[in-house]
Amino acid sequence: MVGDMVSMQVPKIQVKDLSYSYGGKAALSDITLDVPPRATTVLFGPAGGGKTTLLRLINRLNDLVDNTQMSGHLFLDGLDIYAAGVDVCQLRRRIGMVFALPLPLPGTVRENVLYGPMLAGIRDRTRLEPILERSLSQAALWDEVKDRLDGPASRLSGGQQQRLCIARSLALEPEILLLDEPTSGLDPISTAKVEASLNKLKQEFTIVIVPHSIQQGARIADYAAFFLMGELIECGTRAEVFTSPRDRRTEDYVTGRFG
Amino acid sequence: MGRFTVQRVGFILLFAATAAVILPILLVVSAIVVRGFGAIGWEFLAAMPREGMKAGGILPAIVGTLLLVGGTAVVAIPVGVGGAIYLSEYARDTVLTRAIRLAIVNLAGIPSIVYGLFGLGLFVLFLGFGTSILAGSLTLSIMTLPVIISTAEEALRAVPTEYRTVSASLGGTRWQGIRHVVLPQALPGIITGVILGLLRAAGETAPILFTVAAFYLPRLPRSAFDQTMALPYHLYVISTQVPGMPLEIQYGTALVLLALVLSLNGVATVIRSFFRTRREW
Numbered sequence: 001m002v003g004d005m006v007s008m009q010v011p012k013i014q015v016k017d018l019s020y021s022y023g024g025k026a027a028l029s030d031i032t033l034d035v036p037p038r039a040t041t042v043l044f045g046p047a048g049g050g051k052t053t054l055l056r057l058i059n060r061l062n063d064l065v066d067n068t069q070m071s072g073h074l075f076l077d078g079l080d081i082y083a084a085g086v087d088v089c090q091l092r093r094r095i096g097m098v099f100a101l102p103l104p105l106p107g108t109v110r111e112n113v114l115y116g117p118m119l120a121g122i123r124d125r126t127r128l129e130p131i132l133e134r135s136l137s138q139a140a141l142w143d144e145v146k147d148r149l150d151g152p153a154s155r156l157s158g159g160q161q162q163r164l165c166i167a168r169s170l171a172l173e174p175e176i177l178l179l180d181e182p183t184s185g186l187d188p189i190s191t192a193k194v195e196a197s198l199n200k201l202k203q204e205f206t207i208v209i210v211p212h213s214i215q216q217g218a219r220i221a222d223y224a225a226f227f228l229m230g231e232l233i234e235c236g237t238r239a240e241v242f243t244s245p246r247d248r249r250t251e252d253y254v255t256g257r258f259g
Numbered sequence: 260m261g262r263f264t265v266q267r268v269g270f271i272l273l274f275a276a277t278a279a280v281i282l283p284i285l286l287v288v289s290a291i292v293v294r295g296f297g298a299i300g301w302e303f304l305a306a307m308p309r310e311g312m313k314a315g316g317i318l319p320a321i322v323g324t325l326l327l328v329g330g331t332a333v334v335a336i337p338v339g340v341g342g343a344i345y346l347s348e349y350a351r352d353t354v355l356t357r358a359i360r361l362a363i364v365n366l367a368g369i370p371s372i373v374y375g376l377f378g379l380g381l382f383v384l385f386l387g388f389g390t391s392i393l394a395g396s397l398t399l400s401i402m403t404l405p406v407i408i409s410t411a412e413e414a415l416r417a418v419p420t421e422y423r424t425v426s427a428s429l430g431g432t433r434w435q436g437i438r439h440v441v442l443p444q445a446l447p448g449i450i451t452g453v454i455l456g457l458l459r460a461a462g463e464t465a466p467i468l469f470t471v472a473a474f475y476l477p478r479l480p481r482s483a484f485d486q487t488m489a490l491p492y493h494l495y496v497i498s499t500q501v502p503g504m505p506l507e508i509q510y511g512t513a514l515v516l517l518a519l520v521l522s523l524n525g526v527a528t529v530i531r532s533f534f535r536t537r538r539e540w
Contacts, residue, residue: 059428061424061427061428064423064424064427066351066352089430089431089432090430092427092428092429092430093429093430096428097428099421099424099425101421103421103422103424103425105422105425105426105440106422106440106443106444115426115429115439116429116430118439119426119429119430119431119435119439120430168429169428169429172429172430
């Protein structure tokens, strides 16, 4: 049942029996989940469910945290990303991440978007300028900032900053986009713009997103997975999970009986 | 007493405490300025001393102090800032790291005369550098290290962790994140700490007493193994060891040293406030 959502496609990301704890406190227990390619998978559930932890394990961002224990496996395109000898920086370039708060780097809009490519060694201006425009267009921000590319990124509004962060993560042309409550600090108009750009990106990228609300999750999901207290309760297509959930707890959460 | 009276009294006492701090500084500075200003002149600052220091200038002492500060900077900045980067960005919480931090704290507490004797034993005698700018600079560097490491580390830690996380999520190595984001943001704090450390080195007498200072040299130093005159030591000697030294020359020398130290302090303050307005977090 669990993880058995996709019949034909090879899953982009596979989580197998993954357990994770911070200093002895369990954050994830025995998670097995398949993330299909070129679709939006929504991880939802009440706080403390382990969703953010799972996101950070996918791009190995939790390597930066001390005193953790992990068992199980995470596969990207069939390869174990925690195997010895994996180039972590290369892995992270294939995965873009957007955090809950807009986090522009100090510097101009241009510097923010091109930071990833610059780190990867691309210095040639003739290559960088197209990357800049493409990424900002994909994030639905190009029209608003094309005249202030060399202005400070901190002067943008909250919604613009968050779309800048999306553009920044797209600059490296990743295959996967991880988003952790990307619209939680934003007003409804900015939220709508971000959701619209995510809907456009869905066709090219594999998106894993922790939504800001159940409603947002239901709006944008192709597939969904419900997390509760570190356990994966159920997963499936949007219709299955939101409209006719199998588990009682999923139904209770989706209908708002607890949260 | 009523509540408002108590508040008033408290305010007055706190204000008095603050004024009490400023007062001595004003007195010291004005006393030195008033009594030493007369001695300041082109000859005083740019000429060599004559007639057993009682006339002429203090150029060699000024040059010597600047050379010592420069020598200290050359050693203390790379070691200090490098150490701070390691402690802040790379070190894990192990026994070794804790031992290093303990050592730094203790280094900060050692009296400067002990540094002078240490420098004498290690650099002058054991390593055979003799009393020299080299020995003096090395001694002053060790003395300055704790200050530089502490302030630099604090400046690095003040940079929000989020920047490092973002840099890592974009495929940056730890060093790339430090080099492109963290270090530039921490630079104002680091520069301030460096300047404050160096100005302490400029003003200390005890560490240079046995390691480099000479009372009288007929010419300016020509190599790192030469001795040199230095302002703090020079001031000490002319005030206590030379009979008949005109008071004005003593205060004049003190004024030059004070001006050097205060202007370095002023530069540090300007840098700090300039970057504070430009900080992005």
